Amino acid sequence: MKVVAINTSPEGAGGLVSLLLDPFLDGLREAGAETQLYYARDLVIFPCCGNLNCTVQTPGKCMAYDDMRWLRQKIGQADVLVLASPLYFDGHTGPEGATSSLRTLLERLIPGTQMSAYRPYEHAVHTTREDVNLSKVIIASGSGFWEIDGLFPVLTHIKALCYNTFPEFAGNITESRGVLLLGPMPRGMTDWDIIAAAREAGYQLAYEKTVPPTAHDLFRREAVTRDFYGQITAGKAPGTMVSYAMPAVSTCKHKEE
Numbered sequence: 553m554k555v556v557a558i559n560t561s562p563e564g565a566g567g568l569v570s571l572l573l574d575p576f577l578d579g580l581r582e583a584g585a586e587t588q589l590y591y592a593r594d595l596v597i598f599p600c601c602g603n604l605n606c607t608v609q610t611p612g613k614c615m616a617y618d619d620m621r622w623l624r625q626k627i628g629q630a631d632v633l634v635l636a637s638p639l640y641f642d643g644h645t646g647p648e649g650a651t652s653s654l655r656t657l658l659e660r661l662i663p664g665t666q667m668s669a670y671r672p673y674e675h676a677v678h679t680t681r682e683d684v685n686l687s688k689v690i691i692a693s694g695s696g697f698w699e700i701d702g703l704f705p706v707l708t709h710i711k712a713l714c715y716n717t718f719p720e721f722a723g724n725i726t727e728s729r730g731v732l733l734l735g736p737m738p739r740g741m742t743d744w745d746i747i748a749a750a751r752e753a754g755y756q757l758a759y760e761k762t763v764p765p766t767a768h769d770l771f772r773r774e775a776v777t778r779d780f781y782g783q784i785t786a787g788k789a790p791g792t793m794v795s796y797a798m799p800a801v802s803t804c805k806h807k808e809e
Contacts, residue, residue, distance in 0.1 A: 553585040556627050557634035560592040560653035568694040572725050573636040575747045579754025592653040595619040606663035620660045628684040636692040677716045688722040689714050723763025725750050
């Protein structure tokens with residue numbers, strides 16, 4: 553199994569979503585899968601200009617000269633695409649709260665599809681071209697919401713993408729209450745079982761071709777009460793320090809000097 557993973561977090565390897573994505577990829581590798589990980593912040597990916605040349609005039613080829621020229625080939629040759637994105641603000645920036653890098657990436661995958669009115673369903677779709685081997689898509693996402701349904705907009709968007717382009721939606725590695733993963737918590741509050749579950753989910757994906765429902769149940773469990781989680785995020789919970797509980801402020805890669 554060949555797996556291409558793209559982390560679209562602007563924090564790169566230092567963000568919350570890496571705490572879910574990295575052990576997930578470890579599990580895949582332990583099961584014998586070949587994985588490749590890329591960070592969107594290190595790539596030059598221009599927005600889609602929307603002229604549809606890749607569909608009409610030069611089918612399958614985009615006029616933009618950037619890193620998508622080789623990355624799209626990598627994705628097309630893979631069996632599984634793992635998309636990783638944090639959710640910062642529901643309904644804004646990117647596909648329903650995910651990063652704008654993820655949205656740009658998804659739009660630039662259009663050359664690997666072709667418009668088709670035929671499908672044994674009820675509406676027209678973009679089917680994948682013959683040279684695209686990709687068959688499954690996984691989404692890894694995390695947020696600071698206490699409720700798991702805060703991530704539903706991202707899941708809905710990726711599921712719709714799969715429905716309209718044929719790759720199967722093979723599951724998700726999602727975790728709300730992200731503060732619990734970002735630093736030391738009081739005894740009994742650590743969330744290392746979530747990280748272990750992500751690793752196991754990757755291992756199972758290699759064998760069962762999907763993320764098992766048991767992993768979804770663990771990601772959705774209530775780790776702490778809502779009131780106590782509110783105390784943690786405010787730095788008021790017993791035995792916690794806000795400087796550890798909350799993510800550190802990172803320097804923006806594109807900040808002007």
